[in-house]
Amino acid sequence: MSEHIDKKLLDEDLVYRFEYMSKFLNFTENDIAALNAFAKIIQSVIPSAVEGIYQKLLDIDVTKQYFLKQNYGFEGIMTTxxxxxxVKSEQMTFRINSMRKYLLRVLRQRIWNDAFLNFLSNVGKMHTNMAGASSINVDYVHINALFGHLEHILIDVVLSSDELDGETKKATILALNKLFWIQNDFFTMHYIIASKSGN
Known part of the structure; x- marks a missing residue:
């Protein structure tokens, strides 16, 4: 007999959606432990990696435009x-620091509870126009490209690490892949809601 999944809950209940995704992807406590262990290795690499990501975004006119707008929470001097x-402009330093904090949090998070799931959801929501004053409203194609690029950077660190054996590298890459698919789903959920509401 087929397992029943409640579509309404899937669309409206964040925990239910996460549990569905986790079961489908086989995202377990072992994956969280692998991410936690990897956080210690990647910690020193994150500052330069994130700066490199934002340099890449600044090198493309269509993504650079998002950094010419006032960002919620930014109170420094805007370069317009x-x-x-x-990458040294104040608004870029603000964004770079935000992504560094985000990455460290998601990799270090030990308990994926309601508060953390809401954090992941809000990261997605703020990139649509559904978060009010804090909305950044970035076209999804750029989010997707950024996630792909970021995942490649992290996987390269895993594969290049002398601190990890073969089995641990495999477990870490699988855990990172699941993490990005789950986070990506929380982004797409809000983009779908925004499109249905006509925004």
Missing amino acids: EAAQVT
């Missing part, structure tokens, strides 16, 4: 001339 924005 595209040619003058660099």
Whole structure:
């Protein structure tokens, strides 16, 4: 007999959605432990990796435009001339620090409870126009490209590490892959809601 999945709950209940995704992807406590262990290895690499990601975003005009807008929570001096924005600009430092904190949190998180799931959901929501004043409203294609690029960076660190044996590398790569699919789902959930609401 087929397992019943409640579509309404899947669309409306964050925990139910996460449990469905986790079961489908076989995301377990072992994956969380692998991410936690990897956090110790990647910690020193994150600052330069994140700066490199934002440099890549600044190198493309269609993504650079998002950094010429005032970001929620940013109270520094805005550089509004595209040619003058660099990774050292105040608004870029703000975003770079935000992504560094995000990465460390998701990799270090030991208990994926309601509060943490809401955090992951809100990260997705703020990139649509559904988060009110904190909305960034980024076209999804750029989010998808960023996740792919970020995952490749992290996997490269895993594969290049001398601290991990073969089995641990495999477990870490699988855990990272599941993490990004789960986070990506929380993004797409809000993009779908936004499209259905006509925003």
